[in-house]
Amino acid sequence: MTARTVLQAADITRALTRISHEILESNRGGSDLVILGIPTRGVELARRIAKILDGIEPGSGTVGSLDVTMYRDDLAGQPTRAPSPTQVPAGGIDGKTVVLVDDVLYSGRTIRAALDALGDHGRPKVVRLAVLVDRGHRELPIRADFVGKNLPTALDERIRVRLSETDGAEFVVIES
């Protein structure tokens, strides 16, 4: 097995900073923004994006988490998954611009589940998707609005994302 580092800590920070600016640009400012991370690493990425947003436009970094376990379409075929907490910010998501955040976009099935989960919490005005890495191989008509890095991969390769808060180290590698 070979592992190739494709993003280092500084690259991840730069990508998140750019994504944050793009979010503000497309939303024409920081009003009515809700950043929702998908567990586990999406939650940490969402927190970082919210922090950067707050630095640019104070008060714009409303952040939460959205667990999609109960909405997955592959529950039957896998060992039982333990769900993670969902935390929707106090103001709710009705009429807001919701930005879903995940670490890797692959088949698109997690995002499909997230869209279903979101619908049970309210009705956002707009839903956008931000991912740190887009590795291709979509199985559903879903695309990301904000991408940290596009990484064309082979199906048998694995993308491993590590973040200092959850893993004690920070990098993205491709393993094959």
Next chain:
Amino acid sequence: MRHLLSTRELDRATAVGILDVAEDMADVADREIKKLPTLRGKTVVNLFFEDSTRTRTSFEVAAKRLSSDLVNFSAKGSSLSKGESLKDTAQTLAAMGADAVVIRHASSGAAQVLAQSNWIDAAIINAGDGTHEHPTQALLDAFTMRRRIHGRASRGHDLDGLRVTIVGDILHSRVARSNVWLLQALGASVHLVAPATLLPSELANWPVTVGYDLDEAIRQSPDAIMMLRIQAERMSAAYFPNAREYGRQWGLDDERLARLGPDTMVMHPGPMNRGLEISAGAADSSRSTVLEQVANGVSIRMAVLYLLLASETVA
């Protein structure tokens, strides 16, 4: 986990895991749409050979919140009252495609029989079997205690060091048995208080301390005191002189309530005999967890249904 038959088979990690999933299920009750699509297409059967309102309803709400189909099958008004055997009933349910059977039965071990038989392939959940066990009740009690102590930050915690006193008809109580095993697994210590006639003979092997005097137990200021229901049919069976005598010696009245610590949880699995084992003042006080226990029951049963039914692979 394939079935849930008793709390004796649960180790600490598994028990905490169930309570943690229940935390996530509890959040569903606060949302705009109180429903998850997780168990769509699964069929849950409530097979109740004994009367029950809250346990049956609680499982019903839990199954429906997870989008499964639910069939209520109770002894009254079914072929069970015509003398159909458990085997034939089970095979009938299997033929209808039940994925889970929630069973309550007057005989200890009925759930176990169903789980070990080849009559039916479904997941079996024990909802009370004779004087044996009632595991989801113990899980919801532990969940309630954990939430009272840790609030929203309950995830991951066990009940290490918690001192729980259980009072009443231990001899016939499946709730007490399930609680003893689960509380031990979670690190709590259990003290039992009852008239000597209502204590089981196998007590020597239980991980508990035993007393006969409720006032003495209250002086030890436990973290939680759980009052068990005195069933009407026991009152005439000479386990104690009469109901008033029982209430005076082993009932939690207002005067005893006043002597409990300000944070002592007053628990009762319901249905309550107000004025007998628990006074109205105690049942309705801010220390009482009775209504929390009912609400938490739905979350626990959702968690159990999810853990038993969501995955079709054998882990």
